[in-house]
Amino acid sequence: MKSRKRETSSGAILAMLSILPYPFIRFRAIEEGIVETLVNRLKHQKKCLIAAYAFSRILDYENIRKAMFELSAPDYIVGAFKQGSFNGTVENEHGKEVLGRLMRNDDLRAAVLEAHIIAALCTMFKKGEAALNHAAFDFLDIMSNYPDGKELIKESKRSIFHAIVTALDHQKWTSQKNAAIALHTLFGIRDSSERTFVTQEFQSVILEGIPRILKLLVHDRSYRVVGGAAALLALSDDGTVRARVREHADFKFARSGYFSKSIKLQYHDSDPREEDVHKMLDTLFAAMEESPQHRGALKFPEVHQMPARSALVTSLAILSCVFYIPCGLTAMLAGWAIDETATSRSPT
Incomplete structure (x- = not known):
């Protein structure tokens, strides 16, 4: 039994x-x-x-x-x-x-x-998961009702902001988007008519941290540019944010380099597609104008990863280096491999 x-x-x-x-x-x-x-x-x-x-x-x-x-x-x-x-x-x-x-x-x-509650909050925000962010928001809201809770918020706000920026630096777009939404929420843009203790505390920290977000925007890796752009876009409904961003040298550099096409970004496996990066930047630069049209609910352009290379394409690239296969032949074989991969993945 x-x-x-x-x-x-x-x-x-x-x-x-x-x-x-x-x-x-x-x-x-x-x-x-x-x-x-x-x-x-x-x-x-x-x-x-x-x-x-x-x-x-x-x-x-x-x-x-x-x-x-x-x-x-x-x-x-x-x-x-x-x-x-x-x-x-x-x-x-x-x-x-x-x-x-x-x-x-x-x-x-x-x-x-x-x-170790501050460490727990930072760990949650670093993951860039919507459910964990929501749980953290609830906890901060509860803590704001008590004097010792308010002291916790004051003590932890910079660490929490840095944790969110870490999620912006994630190669996974979903994590970056959730981090941007977290900044949007903590700044109080979602309901600007009602300023809570939490949003009042975080507004100053986020404004001070804009230069750190802009460092992502001027990076040479495409996914970091997307993370920085998403965060700034999430904050762009606020006039003070727009003014500070427009005046910053990094933003001016990124905008001039983008429109003059003088900046070349690096794209690697799992990075966002080039066309999606361009859509994100176009949306951001339009939103940062002095009097942009009100966008209503926060919405981001779609971002997708670059198509993964098949094992055959990778093998051909290695063989071309080892056996010195002519570049033209390698390109032809690689193109054939990509076509075969796309055909095999297409629905019947």
Whole structure:
């Protein structure tokens, strides 16, 4: 007969919450390892949200809270947040509500703020993933309601900006686009009528960091140019941003070099296509005019990677170097290989 691991079901956890107001029941819950079970669930991506929900309902009990801290629950809450687990829903509540209720407790909030939370936020933004960015926005919004949370935002804003710029420097367009949207959100362009504490703090940092974004725009690698252009395009609805960008020497250099066709960008495997880079730059330079037409919702030109070379094309290139095959013959064979690859990939 198969042995079954003892495990508390989600239904049992929810039922337990209704009887925990009784002191004796709370004592027995700790003695029987119920709190330990919940803490262990915080370690698992699929189970952590229900555990966090349960803790958010019983945090006010001092003995429960003490047991949580002894089992390092704050560290596991940060771990669950770092992997985006609070983006989900539990018991008809969004994870942001659960996290917000957890953070109302001063002791737990203080422990979370000490649990390498700035490093966690930076790691999330560096990945350039929309879900993780959304989770980070929710956390910053929650923290802005508390004095110690506001201090965290002030302390971390430059590190977070640098993390977003790192994502702009990613060779993957999706990561670059999500990083640009993150700047758009933190600057407050999405809803400029309502300036929050978070946007007020980040506006100054982003304005100060424009020269760093412009360094991407004047790089010789095409994907970095796209990352810088996407970020500036995401911020271009703001008149102050446009003025600072237009006045900067790097922007003037990039614009004059682009229209005079004196700048030659490098294109390697997985880089964006040349025509897509041109569309991005055309859109950016038009958006940076003094009085551009309002674009409405943020929208980027489409960006695609260059078609991957087939193994046959790569082999021919190597053979031409090793055996000194004439360039004309190599080009003819490579062209034939590309045609064959395109034919084999086309739908029937």
